[in-house]
Amino acid sequence: MTMEQRLAAYAEMTEKGLEKYLQSPNEVNYPQIFEATRYSALAGGKRLRPALVFEFCRISGGDPEKALPFACALEMIHTYSLIHDDLPCMDNDDLRRGKPTNHKVFGEATAVLAGDALLTRAFEVALDRENTAELDAETVLCAAKALADAAGMDGMIGGQVIDMDAENKQIGLDRLLLLQQLKTGCLIRAGARMGCILGGATAEQMEAADRYAAKIGLAFQIEDDLLDIEGDEAVLGKPIGSDAASGKSTFPGLLGAEECRSMIRRLTDDAIESLGAFEDSGFLRELAESLTSRKS
């Protein structure tokens, strides 16, 4: 199986899982919230975070199928964060992945609730013993706790707070690094961590997986900033130049595009090096490489 095939297979597992987990008998009574959550959760996307859960579970010796509720829970939390990020009181974005943002379609009140609903559903799904019957309870708790920590105000939300705070003012590199480590890094690392927990990784492997995820997470974000300057709007599915327009500090803005490219190279090399702790790491190696040359 090529890297692309495996990534596509993981994405398909994720989408089927999301479809299943976002249904409810209550839809007859109030359909709009279920439609709103599925609208954003099933809007495509790379499904990078779920892929990390599945793959780290697999190369730690576990069955990726068992990781499904956690992979979907992580993607739900990622999706909720995008919906709330796009709100008029936050980034006020009209387009996301080439489609109108959630509040543009369903209105602001429903978009707030759809974000809340996805965040809550993540835990409904991860904590449901019908979804995790083959795992022991301590393992489930440990994985779900990793997810909660990464998503909270000591993780992703903290990054979002710094981001809001940094609008229309210049921040230094240290602050921008903290912002990105929290805002993007924490959820990506949670993907690797949950995969390792579910697959039964050793402590050494757990640490290596965390290093890998932290490095590709940062490389991913620097690449994102570069795409906002140099990308193709049609491929990207959102307008370019939005960082500059909203007065955000970015890695290219602070370091220049060339230094950014060599940082991405170094981070990718470091990420790949840390995979030495695993035997079957071809997919993750190629995945890291592919992120350095992505177009969207």
Place this chain on the structure above:
Amino acid sequence: MTMEQRLAAYAEMTEKGLEKYLQSPNEVNYPQIFEATRYSALAGGKRLRPALVFEFCRISGGDPEKALPFACALEMIHTYSLIHDDLPCMDNDDLRRGKPTNHKVFGEATAVLAGDALLTRAFEVALDRENTAELDAETVLCAAKALADAAGMDGMIGGQVIDMDAENKQIGLDRLLLLQQLKTGCLIRAGARMGCILGGATAEQMEAADRYAAKIGLAFQIEDDLLDIEGDEAVLGKPIGSDAASGKSTFPGLLGAEECRSMIRRLTDDAIESLGAFEDSGFLRELAESLTSRKS
């Protein structure tokens, strides 16, 4: 110990717990989100939901101290729902418990994030084995799952969706009952349920506790609607007449005040009757009675 004394003791446990759980070493880097969450979580309130967790744990034979993380998690979720409810795109309220609402003090973006943060923190706290070391993992999972289900779109959020949808239009009694059972009932029932799970209640006790909570939850909501017509603004801490002003359907509007009062009486009697499944139910009996004559 009188009912009032025990209720005050539970409220104090809750407040100390919330203070502890809402701290973080990251406050030095971005203080505002921690301040914003504490502002609303520590703004007083009856702490009814945590009291149910503690007391059902106690009368099921457990140590109420062990229920602390779950009592606080439940109150965090209740608080987040108030913050998001008050947002300009939702109910657009300026006052809550006699104080300016979260977005009035911290701005809309931070209020959205403070709600998200409290919702996430609830699971960070409930899933932290350092907080639940004396409980077995299956018990923790079961209690945390009850909380997630009650808070999600098949629970509280569903009620909120129906509520938004019902603004400025007349809805019938069935729809209003569904709205309230979801919006207020689910979290109150989750309090009783978690207490029973943590205390090791029998299946029969669990069912009785659920009946009690469902009945007092509905009585509580009907009383709330009455207070919005007949209450004292200064005691209530919010303007009266806001339901009518926003065109919301209410129990008094549909049934008249007199029928509401006799419904509250019947619901309270039924709630108290279901306490027969427990031996030491004086507190819960008095609590149910006290809710029928409350002023705020």
